[in-house]
Amino acid sequence: MTEVFAADWLSLREPADHAARPRALLDALHTVLPGTEPLEVIDLGAGSGSNLRYLGPRLDRRQHWRLIDHDAALLEAVTTPGDVPFDTLCMALQAFPPPTLPPPQLITASALLDLVTEAWLARLVDYCIAHECVALLALSVDGRIQLDPPASDDDRVLAALQAHQNGPKDMGTALGTTAPARAAALFRERGYRVESMASDWQLTPDEAELQRQLLVGWHAAVIRQNPGDRQRFDDWLHTRVELLDRSHIRVGHQDLLAWP
Numbered sequence: 001m002t003e004v005f006a007a008d009w010l011s012l013r014e015p016a017d018h019a020a021r022p023r024a025l026l027d028a029l030h031t032v033l034p035g036t037e038p039l040e041v042i043d044l045g046a047g048s049g050s051n052l053r054y055l056g057p058r059l060d061r062r063q064h065w066r067l068i069d070h071d072a073a074l075l076e077a078v079t080t081p082g083d084v085p086f087d088t089l090c091m092a093l094q095a096f097p098p099p100t101l102p103p104p105q106l107i108t109a110s111a112l113l114d115l116v117t118e119a120w121l122a123r124l125v126d127y128c129i130a131h132e133c134v135a136l137l138a139l140s141v142d143g144r145i146q147l148d149p150p151a152s153d154d155d156r157v158l159a160a161l162q163a164h165q166n167g168p169k170d171m172g173t174a175l176g177t178t179a180p181a182r183a184a185a186l187f188r189e190r191g192y193r194v195e196s197m198a199s200d201w202q203l204t205p206d207e208a209e210l211q212r213q214l215l216v217g218w219h220a221a222v223i224r225q226n227p228g229d230r231q232r233f234d235d236w237l238h239t240r241v242e243l244l245d246r247s248h249i250r251v252g253h254q255d256l257l258a259w260p
Helices: 007-020 023-032 050-059 072-076 118-131 154-165 176-189 205-225 227-242
Strands: 039-044 063-069 086-090 106-110 134-148 193-198 201-203 248-259
Touching: 007 050, 007 072, 007 134, 007 201, 007 205, 023 050, 023 134, 023 193, 023 248, 039 050, 050 063, 050 106, 063 072, 072 086, 106 118, 118 134, 118 176, 134 154, 134 176, 154 176, 154 205, 154 227, 176 193, 176 248, 201 205, 205 227, 205 248
Parallel strands: 039 063, 039 106, 063 086, 106 134
Antiparallel strands: 134 248, 193 248, 201 248
16 A cells, blocks of 8 residues: 655644544453553554554553554654654555564554455454454544535535545555444454444534645545546635634544454
């Protein structure tokens, strides 16, 4: 997978990502992790380390992280909370897992599953089953989006956006908004227990710049999906940017915990 995410976008979204994560699922994670110390953690699609910065201090035990991403520049920018030790591995996620990688007790990812194919997700589930490791897969989009106040062509844009999310990506046809449900089903079919909870972004006018960049990204995606509607989509973006001083956007995500 070679999708490129700018460091400034990852930094801008990090507070919203962290605020969205459900505390109850973190509590459940503590009850299903083995007592091994240090806890070995693999973070897939780690980017600049947001998942480590959220989860590391909350695991409350000795731990070691291995952060995997295809973007060497993002991995070089990783910072760690406190003294949580980590190393990085730059590789294409299509190649996961490399044969020499020591198995973890916890495998985690954030904002990744909607970009991968069903075949890749099945390989990830197989890996977890083979090594009896816990999986915490966070912030997968599920297709729920609410825009307030409404604007003309919201429905048209959101329909095109969902078609784009569920369409071809670098790996192949992405799971998109179906990813949370498919992940839960695949784990359950293999005998794992699964708990899912909503981890929605709830953006307010105080997060106007994050909203603006989100809207610009959606605008680019829907033009790629339906280029013939470009003028309508341009007008939509102009209207929504003018509403930012009173705009609220809810973006539906799911966090999934799976364990043997």
